[in-house]
Amino acid sequence: MTTNRRKPPKFTATGKITLTALSLIGFVGGWNLIARQENQQAQANEPVQVPTPVISASPLPPTATPWPTVAPLAELPPIPTLAAIQSLPAANPAVAINPVSNVELAPIQLAPLPTLAPLPAVPQAPPPPPPMPVMPAGNSNRSGGS
């Protein structure tokens, strides 16, 4: 009489496939959750954009005063700008004073200052008049009176 011994159950391919599938589902699910959490954080950190108000032009009433139009300004000449020279700081006191700046400014060409014309020569002052003689007392040539 033979007895059929049951073979001990092993961890079969079905079990391995099931465990692998569960691990993969966990991995993809974790990936999705992490991505969602990062996107929510990124949206929360974005600065709040104030919606620009939309101004709709309302039609002018027929009795509105027509505003005078302003003539366009004449084309202005371009504002002169200083040319930047990218160079090593030379022995330039401007660069030495401002070490942060690494752009050497071009020397400003100023127009020569007007010089004052010499003052006209002052005429010589006339000589002072001679002093008046001092008259004695009682002797006086007085005219008039008797």
Next chain:
Amino acid sequence: MVSQSKSTAHSDLRTILDVLLVSLGMVGGAVAAVAGLWLWFDYQASPDNSFLALFSGWLVSLLPVTAQSYLTRQTQVMGLPLTAHTSAYWYMARAGGITAYLLLWASTVWGLLLSTKVAPKRVPPSLAYGIHEYLSILTVLFAVLHATVLLGDSYINFNVFHLAVPFIAPYEPLWTGLGTIGLYLTVALVASFYLRKHIGQRAWRMFHYLTFGAYLLALLHGIKAGSDSDLLVSMLLYWVTGFSVLFLTELSIYRHLQKHFKWK
């Protein structure tokens, strides 16, 4: 004499079959590796027109329209397709790391349940051992995935040496290095399953105690180098898993001392 020659011929045939199977396995593995590399470079050269894109597009077209739109939204959320500056690599690395850690925890806990005889007695030893072994294999696979996808991330720019050599990574070199050592230890522990007959039961058992070291390194790597460690969910996960392993380890030591010193 006849039976001896028959058994010799039988063993020779088995040896030839073994060699053939191993060779087929190696050739198959090499073909799979070359095919994987070709698919990867083909995708990188032109993501929209690659074989992977066309095949996945064909698969998606088999689904209903609502499922297609849902799948498209989900792939956009997850950072797909895998272009140069996508964050999908970083997300995959984090998800792969957490999955590998949970598989390592499950394998360690299952092994402790077996050794402390807390595991249900209805689970046959061969089945229990098979689950324990397969969980550790999956741990290694997902840990390798966790490290490999970092090669595609353009934010930190890991290279192969940063991943393979401990303590030289550009991101948290100390804690990343501990994770690298933990992975190598886990690979060695899995390999020891197949070398047990050659190294002996006692030596295998002593070597197997290094599992606690591998688990501790993975836990430290996750807590210190993980970018999700500040989240409450992650902290709870580390506390629960860490304490469960600690509790079962103490129970195992107690049972061992109880048996050794014949405590009641």
